[in-house]
Amino acid sequence: MSLVSLDKDRIKILLLEGVHNSAIEVLKQHGYSNITALKTSLNEDELCEAVKDVHFIGIRSRTQLNARVFKAADKLAAVGCFCIGTNQVDLDAAREHGVVVFNAPFSNTRSVAELVLAEIIMLLRRIPQKNAAAHRGGWDKAAKGSFEARGKVLGIIGYGHIGSQLSILAEQLGMQVRYYDIETKLSLGNALQVRSLDELLAQSDVVTLHVPETPQTQWMIGAKQLAKMKPEAVLINASRGTVVAIDALAEALKSGQLSGAAIDVFPVEPKGNDDVFESPLRGIDNCILTPHIGGSTEEAQENIGIEVAGKLVRYSDNGSTLSAVNFPEVALPTHAGSRRLLHIHHNRPGMLTRINQILAEQNINVSGQYLQTDSQVGYVVIDIETPPKSTIADDLLIEMRAIDGTIKARVLY
Numbered sequence: 001m002s003l004v005s006l007d008k009d010r011i012k013i014l015l016l017e018g019v020h021n022s023a024i025e026v027l028k029q030h031g032y033s034n035i036t037a038l039k040t041s042l043n044e045d046e047l048c049e050a051v052k053d054v055h056f057i058g059i060r061s062r063t064q065l066n067a068r069v070f071k072a073a074d075k076l077a078a079v080g081c082f083c084i085g086t087n088q089v090d091l092d093a094a095r096e097h098g099v100v101v102f103n104a105p106f107s108n109t110r111s112v113a114e115l116v117l118a119e120i121i122m123l124l125r126r127i128p129q130k131n132a133a134a135h136r137g138g139w140d141k142a143a144k145g146s147f148e149a150r151g152k153v154l155g156i157i158g159y160g161h162i163g164s165q166l167s168i169l170a171e172q173l174g175m176q177v178r179y180y181d182i183e184t185k186l187s188l189g190n191a192l193q194v195r196s197l198d199e200l201l202a203q204s205d206v207v208t209l210h211v212p213e214t215p216q217t218q219w220m221i222g223a224k225q226l227a228k229m230k231p232e233a234v235l236i237n238a239s240r241g242t243v244v245a246i247d248a249l250a251e252a253l254k255s256g257q258l259s260g261a262a263i264d265v266f267p268v269e270p271k272g273n274d275d276v277f278e279s280p281l282r283g284i285d286n287c288i289l290t291p292h293i294g295g296s297t298e299e300a301q302e303n304i305g306i307e308v309a310g311k312l313v314r315y316s317d318n319g320s321t322l323s324a325v326n327f328p329e330v331a332l333p334t335h336a337g338s339r340r341l342l343h344i345h346h347n348r349p350g351m352l353t354r355i356n357q358i359l360a361e362q363n364i365n366v367s368g369q370y371l372q373t374d375s376q377v378g379y380v381v382i383d384i385e386t387p388p389k390s391t392i393a394d395d396l397l398i399e400m401r402a403i404d405g406t407i408k409a410r411v412l413y
């Protein structure tokens with residue numbers, strides 16, 4: 001049996017959570033037709049079953065790929081996160097199994113910034129509660145507690161791609177922008193970085209969160225932090241559901257300590273559109289609830305589909321790991337007439353020497369070789385000069401797989 005990579009139509013691709021059609025089009029244009037696309041996410045047991053013979057999987061923010069799933073996925077080469085966040089993937093477990101993870105770091109950022117901008121205006125004008133009252137036959141025509149955004153202080157927590165875009169948009173409305181970030185950042189426009197979260201909370205009329213899910217951001221806004229906000233300020237969270245303690249927020253909204261909130265992300269979210277959404281925030285009129293749609297625009301989803309599918313295709317076609325989030329980045333130009341081998345191994349001294357010894361013993365000429373390592377893993381792409389149909393590459397692969405410390409090795413073409 002040949003050990004050379006499968007024909008493209010035998011490479012199985014599983015796309016979950018309604019990944020945009022643009023991804024399927026890109027994959028098909030490059031010859032990958034064995035694609036299963038589902039609208040929903042899968043739970044852990046379902047995933048362990050579904051990933052068994054899958055080579056590439058595409059997910060969004062809902063699907064949890066943990067160590068057990070990677071263990072079950074013995075053919076998996078790469079994961080495409082068709083979103084920004086990669087907190088739903090156990091990146092270390094993926095790396096341990098030689099699985100490369102890609103994401104789309106920018107494509108939906110404008111969509112989130114626009115939604116938050118709209119929510120700032122809605123919340124400052126108390127539209128959620130006036131809207132809810134009107135639907136029940138109420139008529140709350142009053143200026144009390146309704147404010148213009150102009151001149152108000154917007155406090156941004158996390159001044160990255162989304163936070164900094166929002167900063168520019170909000171200044172165009174006349175807002176004064178302050179931000180808190182653990183890194184020193186380039187302040188755009190007239191924005192000012194403050195030194196502590198508490199300082200930001202105390203100064204802001206609107207607080208909005210744009211941090212990733214990390215151990216440090218988990219529950220970073222709880223009862224104590226909410227109490228430090230200005231009376232009647234508003235809170236927006238379109239980052240991750242684990243960043244805000246939702247029970248404390250519900251209390252602050254019910255008691256009037258906060259005048260409103262807009263929440264797009266939740267500690268537990270439904271698996272798909274047919275599941276019921278449960279939350280202590282349901283039924284609170286001064287809270288805008290959106291079903292994790294910060295990045296869900298036609299433009300963003302189409303671009304993400306093209307971007308991430310393109311990264312999967314490049315890895316599958318030529319071994320490029322450029323922009324991978326958990327893997328050494330390697331891209332080697334193709335050398336005409338060469339065969340290409342990939343070797344993923346634990347980062348131990350002497351691995352490359354062992355690989356090259358095998359090549360030297362077989363008298364194989366290397367036309368290109370590129371190794372990159374991180375603290376855990378080494379990834380080397382090797383182009384060798386062998387005749388197209390020879391079985392030398394297969395023989396080499398058997399020897400390379402036998403090297404102690406090898407995670408994965410294959411002949412790409």
Ligand SMILES: NC(=O)C1=CN([C@@H]2O[C@H](COP(=O)(O)OP(=O)(O)OC[C@H]3O[C@@H](n4cnc5c(N)ncnc54)[C@H](O)[C@@H]3O)[C@@H](O)[C@H]2O)C=CC1
Pocket residue numbers: 084085105108109112157158159160161162163180181182183210211212213214216217238239240264265292293294295296
């Ligand atoms: N609701 C939605 O549909 C979407 C949600 N997101 C979420 O938004 C997050 C942010 O996205 P980007 O701006 O593109 O990420 P980014 O990585 O460009 O920016 C994140 C910023 O947060 C800062 N940060 C990290 N830990 C911090 C901490 N403990 N305290 C203060 N600042 C901290 C970082 O230094 C960085 O500047 C994503 O990680 C994702 O979870 C992203 C897209 C869509």
Ligand SMILES: O=C(O)C(=O)COP(=O)(O)O
Pocket residue numbers: 060061062082083084085086108292293294295296
């Ligand atoms: O890009 C992100 O991190 C998001 O949260 C968007 O997630 P989604 O693709 O809408 O499930």
